[in-house]
Amino acid sequence: MVIIKHLHFPSNLYFYTKFQRMIRVRFAPSPTGPLHIGGVRTALYNYFFAKKQGGKLILRIEDTDQTRFVEGAENYIQESLEWSGIHFDEGPKQGGEFGPYRQSERKNLYRQYADQLINDGYAYYAFDTAEELQKMRETEEAAGHKFQYDSKHRKNLKNSLRLSKDEVQDKLDAGKPYTIRLLFPEDEEIVFTDVIRGEVKVHSSNMDDKVIFKSDGMPTYHLANIVDDHLMEITHVIRGEEWLPSAPLHVLLYRYLGWDAPEFAHLPLLLKPDGKGKLSKRDGDRLGFPVFPMEWTDPKTGEISSGYKESGYFPEAFVNMLAFLGWNPGDEREIMSMDQMTEAFSLDRCSKSGARFDADKAKWFNHEYLQQYPMDKLVTAFKELLKKETIEEVCDDYIEKVIKAIKDRANFVQDLINSGLYFFKHPESYEEKAVKKHWRENSASHIGLIADEFEKCEGWNSENLEDIVKTQIEKHEMAGGKIFNGIRLLMVGASSGPHLFDILEILGKEESIIRLRNGIERLRSLNQ
RNA sequence: CGCCCGUUCGUCUAGUUGGCCUAGGACGCCAGGUUUUCAUCCUGGAAAUCAGGGGUUCGAAUCCCCUACGGGUGACCA
Numbered sequence: 001m002v003i004i005k006h007l008h009f010p011s012n013l014y015f016y017t018k019f020q021r022m023i024r025v026r027f028a029p030s031p032t033g034p035l036h037i038g039g040v041r042t043a044l045y046n047y048f049f050a051k052k053q054g055g056k057l058i059l060r061i062e063d064t065d066q067t068r069f070v071e072g073a074e075n076y077i078q079e080s081l082e083w084s085g086i087h088f089d090e091g092p093k094q095g096g097e098f099g100p101y102r103q104s105e106r107k108n109l110y111r112q113y114a115d116q117l118i119n120d121g122y123a124y125y126a127f128d129t130a131e132e133l134q135k136m137r138e139t140e141e142a143a144g145h146k147f148q149y150d151s152k153h154r155k156n157l158k159n160s161l162r163l164s165k166d167e168v169q170d171k172l173d174a175g176k177p178y179t180i181r182l183l184f185p186e187d188e189e190i191v192f193t194d195v196i197r198g199e200v201k202v203h204s205s206n207m208d209d210k211v212i213f214k215s216d217g218m219p220t221y222h223l224a225n226i227v228d229d230h231l232m233e234i235t236h237v238i239r240g241e242e243w244l245p246s247a248p249l250h251v252l253l254y255r256y257l258g259w260d261a262p263e264f265a266h267l268p269l270l271l272k273p274d275g276k277g278k279l280s281k282r283d284g285d286r287l288g289f290p291v292f293p294m295e296w297t298d299p300k301t302g303e304i305s306s307g308y309k310e311s312g313y314f315p316e317a318f319v320n321m322l323a324f325l326g327w328n329p330g331d332e333r334e335i336m337s338m339d340q341m342t343e344a345f346s347l348d349r350c351s352k353s354g355a356r357f358d359a360d361k362a363k364w365f366n367h368e369y370l371q372q373y374p375m376d377k378l379v380t381a382f383k384e385l386l387k388k389e390t391i392e393e394v395c396d397d398y399i400e401k402v403i404k405a406i407k408d409r410a411n412f413v414q415d416l417i418n419s420g421l422y423f424f425k426h427p428e429s430y431e432e433k434a435v436k437k438h439w440r441e442n443s444a445s446h447i448g449l450i451a452d453e454f455e456k457c458e459g460w461n462s463e464n465l466e467d468i469v470k471t472q473i474e475k476h477e478m479a480g481g482k483i484f485n486g487i488r489l490l491m492v493g494a495s496s497g498p499h500l501f502d503i504l505e506i507l508g509k510e511e512s513i514i515r516l517r518n519g520i521e522r523l524r525s526l527n528q
Numbered sequence: 529c530g531c532c533c534g535u536u537c538g539u540c541u542a543g544u545u546g547g548c549c550u551a552g553g554a555c556g557c558c559a560g561g562u563u564u565u566c567a568u569c570c571u572g573g574a575a576a577u578c579a580g581g582g583g584u585u586c587g588a589a590u591c592c593c594c595u596a597c598g599g600g601u602g603a604c605c606a
Contacts (some may be wrong), residue, residue, distance in 0.1 A: 028604045065605055103606065123603040130604055137603095148602085179604050197533070206531045206602090214604040221606050245532055268534080269599070278599075324554095328541060332553055351534095351541080354599060358539050361555045409567045419567080438565090481564045488565060496566045 023055025024237045027081075027088075028225070030062045031073035034296035034305065035080050037357075038240065038279060040269040041322045045267060046238050047086045048323075048345035050385055058232060059091030061102040061430040062225070064145050064218045073301040080293040083309055084319050085338055088197055095224050098232040110219035112256060113227050114180045114212055118160075122256040123212060125160040125178045132158075148208035151186045180213035182222075182253065190248040195236075195265035195347045202248040210249055222246065226253045229262060238265045238347070241354075265347050268326055271354040279357055281305065289359040293318065312412035313362075317369040321362045325355040335368050367411040381413045389417065391424045398423075401506050405498045419496070423506060426515060427493025430523065434495040438485035444520045446478050451516040460509045469501075490519030 027043040028079050029035060029125045050057040059081070061074055078093060100106055117123035118520030126149075133149070138146035147153065154161055159181070171178070188204040212223040219227070229237060244266045254261035270279040273287055284291035284306065294307035306317045320336055329336065329344035336344070370378075379399050386394065402423045403416060411414050453468050469487070473480050491512065497503055504512045 028606090032606070062606065068605065124606090128604095133604085144529095146602085148530095177604090181604095194533095200532070202532065208602085211604050216604075218604090220604070225606090240600095241533070242600055242606090248532090266533085271599075273539080275600075324540065326540090330542075330544095332542085334540095334554060348544080353534050355541090356539060358555070362541065364555055408569080411567090416566085434565090479564095481554095484564055492565090494565090498566085498568085499563070500565075 013337055021235060022233075023050060023053040023236065024058065024232065024234050026058040026060050026061045026229070026232065026234050027086075028228075028239075029077050030068070030221075031070060031077060032065070032066070032068040033070050033073055033298075034292045034294075035077045036279070036281070037291060037293060037308075037322060040080065040084055040086075040293055040319075041270065041325060042240055042267055043126050044084070044319060044323055045327070045345070045347075046219070048342045049236065049238060049347065050089075051342045052345050055235070056089040057087075058096070058098070059088040059093075059101060060228060060232070061092055061104075061156065062221060063102060063104045064221060064224050066104075066216070066218070076294065076296060079257055083315050084293055085315050086319075094240065103219075103228065106224075106228065107218065109231070110224055110227055111213070111217075114219065116225060117182065117212070117256055118180065120256065121183070123180050123182050124209075125168060126181045126209075126211075127158040127163075127176055127178045129177070147349070149181065150184065150208045151205070154209060177215040177367045179211045179215050181209040182212050182249070182256075184209050184252070190251060192247060192251045192261070192264065192459050194244075194247070195263055196350055197244075197266060197352060199243070200247065202245075204248075207248060208460070209245075212253075222249055223252065226250055226259075230254070230259045234262050236263045236265065238267065241266045241269050265350075267350060268352055269354045270325060271356045273357050273359060278354070283357075285304065287359065289357075289362065308463055308476070312414045313366050314373065315365040318362075320369075321365040325357065326351050333374075335365070335489075356450070363411045370407060370410060370412065375400055375403070378407075378413065378416075384414055385413060385417045386424065389421065389424070394424060394487050398506075405502050405506060409498075422492045422497075423503075426518070427490070430489055430494060430519070431494040434489050435523065438482055438489055438495065439523055440479075440482055442478075443482060443486045444524050446472075446476065446483060447490070447516060449476065450483070450487070451513055451520075454509065454513055454516070461503065462499070462505045465504050466501045471487070487516070490515050490523075 005465075025046045027039075027046050029039055029043075037175055047057050049055070059078075061077075063069065063074075074092075079093075088094055090098060090101065092099075092101045095101075114123060118125070137147040137329070149157070156162070161183070162354070162371060184207050187202045189201055190200060190204055190207075191201045194200050210222055211220050213219050218224075228234075247264055247266070250264075272279050272283050272434075279291060281291055290306045290308050290311055292305050292307045294309045296305045296307065297303070309315070316337065319338065320334075320341070323333065323336075323341050327345070327350050329341070330349055333340075333344075379396050382399055382403060383394070386392070386399075402420050406420045410419065450469055450472050453472055454465070457464065457468060469483065472478065473483055484500055485495060488495060488497065488503070491497075491500075491503050491507065507515070
């Protein structure tokens with residue numbers, strides 16, 4: 001590849017003719033805050049696309065707007081993507097031969113292309129200040145007209161199209177601030193093909209002369225994006241639908257710069273679960289689900305937004321759920337690994353319409369992953385959480401038994417703790433409702449009788465225990481339901497949990513009998 | 529308001545080249561069963577006249593047009 005560059009051959013062209021063009025895609029977030037799950041999904045699709053075709057995935061940080069810089073945002077983005085299992089081949093951290101990968105570090109690269117556009121007559125200097133334009137916009141709108149910096153207005157504004165060469169040079173020499181704007185054609189249908197949507201047409205008269213170079217010496221997104229995509233030899237631009245309206249501008253930029261444009265694919269947006277509009281930061285905490293992959297603390301306000309990671313989602317489940325919002329493999333599989341999804345991925349299986357986020361389905365995905373999760377990892381995670389309950393020194397075998405007994409009704413590891421804490425400590429109290437419903441006058445004596453039988457039990461396992469209890473129920477003509485539920489109450493402290501005799505087996509003989517005896521005492525005093 | 533994109537059960541969607549669609553699956557919901565608990569499990573059910581209206585065709589969810597609705601965008605933001 002290096003040799004080819006010396007020969008001034010664009011390497012892509014070389015590969016295109018010789019073999020097949022090397023696929024290169026990029027995810028290009030702006031570090032203005034935490035990465036939204038919609039962004040994660042875009043990164044994910046880029047990842048699938050690249051991996052499927054043996055191509056490269058590039059991370060590029062688009063930080064051309066210095067005023068919107070947010071402390072910690074870039075780091076957050078990198079960590080979130082890493083946690084999600086989306087790995088990049090090139091980027092600020094991993095480097096690469098097309099670097100640097102932060103636009104702020106490429107600053108001096110862009111100006112020459114803006115100059116080239118001016119020299120070729122495709123762009124011009126504009127000396128109007130932001131305030132002047134704002135004022136004009138307001139007065140025009142007040143009069144019921146729309147204001148655009150376009151073919152109608154540009155001849156009356158302060159720019160190099162109207163001003164004489166000398167006037168322009170004077171202003172430049174005087175150091176007057178200016179922007180560089182792209183000169184849009186007056187009457188032309190701009191057409192391009194979107195991989196997902198097909199042919200998209202926009203008439204040039206509906207576009208205005210976009211600023212491509214700002215007065216602060218930085219390019220705007222539009223210029224930087226095109227220059228970098230070209231220099232980095234990006235073959236496919238897969239991004240959110242919010243970019244579709246400016247795609248014609250990008251197409252034009254490629255043409256004016258004399259470059260081949262990459263393929264475009266505009267993904268549909270993630271929508272709010274309720275109401276209108278796209279999913280936003282506020283929706284998450286309002287509706288009780290995270291909008292961000294990881295927890296984020298706003299450096300200015302200190303405001304905390306919850307994350308999937310901290311809410312107990314497995315990254316594999318998170319990514320699986322996200323991938324299915326706008327894509328599916330075409331068969332009836334739903335639980336798929338990163339590799340399986342990569343294998344099945346294709347852009348023409350992406351839907352065109354926005355997907356409403358569904359928190360219930362997200363939980364279901366995690367439930368499914370919890371069932372499959374490697375036991376040793378589950379035990380480790382469980383122990384971590386157990387520490388927070390100030391319970392330590394429990395052997396792994398015991399934890400494993402507990403997890404096996406209760407995981408099928410849990411969505412998160414945290415659920416395992418919430419619904420299984422009684423396996424690690426005596427019930428502190430007995431749920432009032434359950435007591436009322438299941439505890440009778442004679443419960444104490446009947447269950448006491450059963451406890452006596454338990455003492456004699458040799459083979460302490462679920463089946464034997466069930467036999468013992470059933471035998472006693474028959475022998476003494478006890479009310480079966482009350483006995484079962486009564487014992488459960490004394491073991492759990494509530495009327496929930498797995499099969500009763502499995503609970504007894506796990507708890508063990510000694511502990512079970514203690515709970516029975518203690519419980520009987522406590523409930524007796526309660527009844528009086 | 530202009531421009532662009534979209535529209536199949538409540539939600540995610542299958543359906544891509546018109547016929548096997550009396551529209552399939554999943555989540556959620558409801559009912560029954562099992563478990564003498566339950567947030568599990570099993571079985572079943574309701575749920576989309578394919579946004580509406582016009583065409584084209586022997587035949588349309590699938591093609592065309594119009595309307596409605598939804599979304600995006602309209603910065604010296606990305």
